[in-house]
Amino acid sequence: FIALAILIDSGIPIFYSQPRLGRGRSIFTIYKYRSMYRHVDSPSDSRRTLKNDPRITRVGNFIRKTRLDELPQFWNVLRGDMSLVGPRAEVPELVGEYQKQVPFYRARLLVKPGLTGWAQINYGYVASVTETSIKLEYDLYYIKHRTLSMDFQIILRTIGTVLRRTGR
16 A cells, blocks of 8 residues: 555655664664655755655655654564664764764664664654754663563554654
8 A cells, every 4th residue: 555655656666775774883774665756855964854854755744654654664673683662773974973963872873773762752853963862862761771561662652653643
């Protein structure tokens, strides 16, 4: 259903892949449903998605809000690149930039990145270094306090976000 909607809305390719940093700075390829038009310039830094970003397609807006664009990342979980729960996997260039500007940012690389996480359900997308610092606090809390019970709570809240379409 999602693949057909993307195909009708904005053509091929259906999937988007990009290098990301995993645990211990290992580089892997992340997979997502494509939610943006191809070859459209970003209003600023193309590595970051902005609120009301003109690159986002109509279907892309829906699948981002419901987090359905992340479903192909189950492949990354099955391959062992990612976990179900953990900090968001970022592109290597942004990690390098944030490590220079945000104290303790490197600590996120102590665990596998996740399909969902404490920071994602409590803060959502970020568009600035200041917001990245705030979101990092959630990631560090998760890394320090993670338990199976906490992971289960995060997964349940993520399912609620998908069903209510309240993604940020």
